[in-house]
Amino acid sequence: MRRVAAALAGLALSCAVCAATPEDKLSAVFEAVEANQLDVALKRVDALIAAYPNFRLAYLVRGDLLLARARPLETFGNVVKTVPQERVEGLREEALARLRAQRERPGEDLVPRYVLQLNPEQKHALVVDSRRSRLYLYANDGGKPRLVADYYVTLGKNGTEKTREGDQKTPIGVYHVTANLPRKKLTDFYGAGAFPINYPNEWDRRQGRDGHGIWLHGVPSNVYSRPPRASDGCIVLSNPDLLALGRQLEIGLTPVIIADEVEWSDAKTLEAERASLAAALEQWRADWQSRDTERYLAHYSQRFSSADQDYASWSAHKRKVNSAKSWIKLGLGRVSMLRYPRERDVVVVTFVQDYRSNGLSNVMKKRQYWAKEAGAWKIIYEGPA
Amino acid sequence: MLNLNAPREWLRGSAILAFTFMVGGAALARADDLQEAQQLFKAGQTQQALERVNRALAANPREPQARFLKGLIFTEQGKQQDAIDVFAKLTQDYPNLPEPYNNLAVIYAGQGQYEKARAALEQSIRTHPSYATAYENLGDVYAKLASQAYGKALQLDSSNTGAQNKLSLVRELVREPTQKPVAAAPAAKEPPAPAAKEPPAPVAKEPPAPAAKEPPQVAALAPKAPEKPAADPTSDVLQMVNGWAQAWAKQDVDAYLAYYAKDFKTPGGEGRDAWEKTRRERISGAKSIQVGVESPKVTMRSPDQASVTFRQTYRSDKLKSQNRKTLDLVKADGRWLIQEEKAGK
Numbered sequence: 001m002r003r004v005a006a007a008l009a010g011l012a013l014s015c016a017v018c019a020a021t022p023e024d025k026l027s028a029v030f031e032a033v034e035a036n037q038l039d040v041a042l043k044r045v046d047a048l049i050a051a052y053p054n055f056r057l058a059y060l061v062r063g064d065l066l067l068a069r070a071r072p073l074e075t076f077g078n079v080v081k082t083v084p085q086e087r088v089e090g091l092r093e094e095a096l097a098r099l100r101a102q103r104e105r106p107g108e109d110l111v112p113r114y115v116l117q118l119n120p121e122q123k124h125a126l127v128v129d130s131r132r133s134r135l136y137l138y139a140n141d142g143g144k145p146r147l148v149a150d151y152y153v154t155l156g157k158n159g160t161e162k163t164r165e166g167d168q169k170t171p172i173g174v175y176h177v178t179a180n181l182p183r184k185k186l187t188d189f190y191g192a193g194a195f196p197i198n199y200p201n202e203w204d205r206r207q208g209r210d211g212h213g214i215w216l217h218g219v220p221s222n223v224y225s226r227p228p229r230a231s232d233g234c235i236v237l238s239n240p241d242l243l244a245l246g247r248q249l250e251i252g253l254t255p256v257i258i259a260d261e262v263e264w265s266d267a268k269t270l271e272a273e274r275a276s277l278a279a280a281l282e283q284w285r286a287d288w289q290s291r292d293t294e295r296y297l298a299h300y301s302q303r304f305s306s307a308d309q310d311y312a313s314w315s316a317h318k319r320k321v322n323s324a325k326s327w328i329k330l331g332l333g334r335v336s337m338l339r340y341p342r343e344r345d346v347v348v349v350t351f352v353q354d355y356r357s358n359g360l361s362n363v364m365k366k367r368q369y370w371a372k373e374a375g376a377w378k379i380i381y382e383g384p385a
Numbered sequence: 386m387l388n389l390n391a392p393r394e395w396l397r398g399s400a401i402l403a404f405t406f407m408v409g410g411a412a413l414a415r416a417d418d419l420q421e422a423q424q425l426f427k428a429g430q431t432q433q434a435l436e437r438v439n440r441a442l443a444a445n446p447r448e449p450q451a452r453f454l455k456g457l458i459f460t461e462q463g464k465q466q467d468a469i470d471v472f473a474k475l476t477q478d479y480p481n482l483p484e485p486y487n488n489l490a491v492i493y494a495g496q497g498q499y500e501k502a503r504a505a506l507e508q509s510i511r512t513h514p515s516y517a518t519a520y521e522n523l524g525d526v527y528a529k530l531a532s533q534a535y536g537k538a539l540q541l542d543s544s545n546t547g548a549q550n551k552l553s554l555v556r557e558l559v560r561e562p563t564q565k566p567v568a569a570a571p572a573a574k575e576p577p578a579p580a581a582k583e584p585p586a587p588v589a590k591e592p593p594a595p596a597a598k599e600p601p602q603v604a605a606l607a608p609k610a611p612e613k614p615a616a617d618p619t620s621d622v623l624q625m626v627n628g629w630a631q632a633w634a635k636q637d638v639d640a641y642l643a644y645y646a647k648d649f650k651t652p653g654g655e656g657r658d659a660w661e662k663t664r665r666e667r668i669s670g671a672k673s674i675q676v677g678v679e680s681p682k683v684t685m686r687s688p689d690q691a692s693v694t695f696r697q698t699y700r701s702d703k704l705k706s707q708n709r710k711t712l713d714l715v716k717a718d719g720r721w722l723i724q725e726e727k728a729g730k
Contacts, residue, residue, distance in 0.1 A: 056538045063534035070524040079535045087539040
C-alpha cells in the first residue's frame with residue numbers, strides 16, 4: 001500500500017517536472033526549494049534554462065540557488081544593489097504572479113461574472129485579470145464558459161483604466177479582437193503576432209476616453225516574457241502562448257473582457273442574472289413588434305444616448321417611425337451578453353436583428369448597453385455593431 | 386573577500402593530523418631533486434625548478450608530489466593549458482586527492498570557465514568533505530556563477546558584474562589522515578550509548594518491530610570494518626575540545642576558527658564572515674586570555690555527531706566568566722568540528 005502511494009507520489013512529481021509549460025517547470029523549481037532540495041531545484045532550473053534560454057526569471061532563480069551555496073541570501077533576486085533595482089523588481093513581480101497563478105486556481109465551480117451568455121458562433125472568450133497578470137481562455141460550452149487554459153500576461157506600465165492617448169495604461173472593458181497581424185507584418189518587438197482589439201469602444205467614446213492601438217501581442221525574440229507591468233497598454237503574452245491562443249481567436253467574434261480583478265460567480269447565480277436580462281430583451285423585442293411605442297420606449301433609460309441622439313430625440317424619432325407602420329416583425333438571433341467590468345450592472349448585449357415591416361426591412365448586427373436602474377433593466381446605448 | 390592566508394594556515398595546522406604525501410621507497414637523489422625544485426620554486430626561479438622537477442619525473446614519472454609541483458610551476462609561468470593538463474592528469478591518476486581538483490578549478494576560474502571550475506571543486510569536496518580551501522573557492526565560484534545568472538536575468542553587461550576572482554591555489558599536497566593507521570586503541574572503553582542519557586526507546590509505542598528500527602543506529606556506531614582498530618571517539622572529542630580551548634587561550638585565531646565547521650550555526654544567525662570578523666577582533670583584541678574546560682561530558686549522537694557539555698571558565702583582561710557550555714560537534718574528514726555553540730544548560 002505504502003509502496004503504491006510512494007509510486008504515485010513519484011509519478012506526480014515526475015509529471016510536475018516533465019510538464020509542458022516553462023511556468024510549470026518554474027513552479028517545480030520552487031517546489032524543490034520549499035522541500036529544501038536545493039540540488040534538485042538547481043538541476044530543474046538548469047533544465048528549464050536549457051529549454052528556454054531567454055527566460056530571464058529562470059536565470060534570476062538560478063543566481064539565487066548558486067549564491068545560496070556561497071552565502072546566505074537576503075532576498076529573492078539577491079542581486080547587488082548597484083544594478084537597476086526596477087529590473088530586479090520586475091522579475092520578482094513576474095515570479096510572484098506566475099507562482100500565485102499556479103497555486104491559486106479559480107475554483108472548479110466558479111465562472112467569471114462577466115460571461116452571461118455567448119452566442120453559438122463565439123467558440124471562445126478571453127477574460128483578463130489585471131491584478132493577477134493572468135488571461136483566462138474560456139470555451140463556449142453550450143453558451144456557458146468553461147475554462148480551458150490560462151496564461152501569464154504583461155499589461156500597461158501605469159496599470160489599468162486607460163483614458164488618454166499615451167497614458168501607458170490597459171483599458172478596462174468589454175472588447176473583441178478586430179484583426180490578425182501575422183509575424184511577417186510586424187517588427188520583432190511584437191514577436192509571434194498581434195491581435196488588435198476595439199479600444200476605444202462605444203462606451204469608452206461616450207466616457208470621452210481616447211487613444212488607440214491596444215493589441216494582444218507577443219514578445220521580442222530575445223526574451224521569453226516581460227515583467228507584469230511593462231507594456232504601453234497592450235496585453236503581452238509569451239510567443240508560444242500567443243501562438244496557442246491565436247489559434248482560438250476569431251476576428252470580430254472573440255470577446256476580450258479586461259477586468260481589474262475578476263469577479264467570480266457560481267453558475268446558478270449567473271444563470272439567474274442571464275435569465276432576467278434575457279427576459280427584458282425579449283420584452284423589448286415584443287413591445288417593438290407590437291408597435292406600442294410607449295411600452296417600447298419604457299425600455300430606454302433617461303440617460304440613453306446613441307451615436308448622435310439623446311433620449312428626447314431618439315423617442316421623438318421612434319414615435320414618428322413607428323406610427324407609420326401597419327406591421328412589424330422582429331427576430332433576434334446570435335445573442336451574447338457580457339457584463340462590463342468595473343461598471344455597476346452594465347451588460348453589453350450584441351445580436352443579429354431581423355427587422356421586417358411594411359416599408360423597410362433589414363438584417364443588422366446591433367449592440368446595446370443595458371443597465372439596471374431601480375431593479376429594472378434599461379437600455380442606455382444602442383447602435384450598429 | 387577571501388583570506389588567502391587562512392586556508393594555508395589551516396593546511397599547516399592540519400599537518401599534525403595529516404602527513405605529507407610521500408611515495409615509499411623514493412630514491413634519495415630524486416627526493417633531493419624534488420626538494421631543490423620546491424626551494425627554487427619558492428624563490429621564484431621557476432625555470433630552474435622545472436628542470437629539477439623534470440629530472441625527478443624522469444626517474445619516476447608517476448610521482449604525484451613532483452607532478453603537483455610541475456602544475457604549480459606552469460601556473461606560475463602563466464602556461465595555463467600545460468598546468469591544466471598536469472592537474473587534470475593527476476585527478477585521473479589520483480582521484481582521491483582534493484588538491485589537484487582545487488588547483489584545476491582555480492585555473493578554470495581564472496579563464497572565466499566557472500562551470501568547469503565548479504565541477505572540479507565539487508569533485509574536490511566529494512573527495513574531502515571538509516576541505517576548507519575548496520569550500521571557500523567553491524563559494525566564490527558559486528557567487529560568480531550567480532552573478533553571471535543575474536546578469537542574464539537583468540540583461541546586464543556581465544563583464545563588470547563583479548571583481549576578478551580571488552581563488553586560492555593550494556601549494557601543498559596533503560593526504561587525508563584517515564588512511565593513517567590509528568595507533569593504540571583503548572578497546573576497554575566503550576562508546577557511551579546514546580540511550581543512556583535519553584529515556585529508553587518507547588518500545589510500548591511501537592510494538593510491531595522495535596528491533597527493526599534500532600539496529601542501523603547500533604551498527605553505525607560500531608566501527609565499519611572490523612579489522613580496523615577503533616579509536617575511542619570520546620577521547621578524540623575531548624582532545625579536540627582541549628585543542629580548541631588552547632587555540633583560543635593562545636589567541637591563535639586562525640587555529641581557533643579552524644575548529645568551526647563550514648556550516649557552523651553562528652549564535653546570532655549572522656553571516657559566517659561577520660561572525661569570524663567579530664571573533665577575530667575580540668580574541669586578538671584581548672591582552673591575555675585564559676580558558677578552562679572542567680568536567681566535560683561527551684555524548685555521541687552518531688558516529689560523526691557528538692555533543693560535549695562542560696563548565697567553561699574564561700578570564701581575560703576585560704572579562705571573567707564561568708558558565709556551562711555545550712558544543713555540538715560533527716566529524717568531517719576525521720576531524721571533529723564545532724557545528725553549534727550553546728551557552729547555559
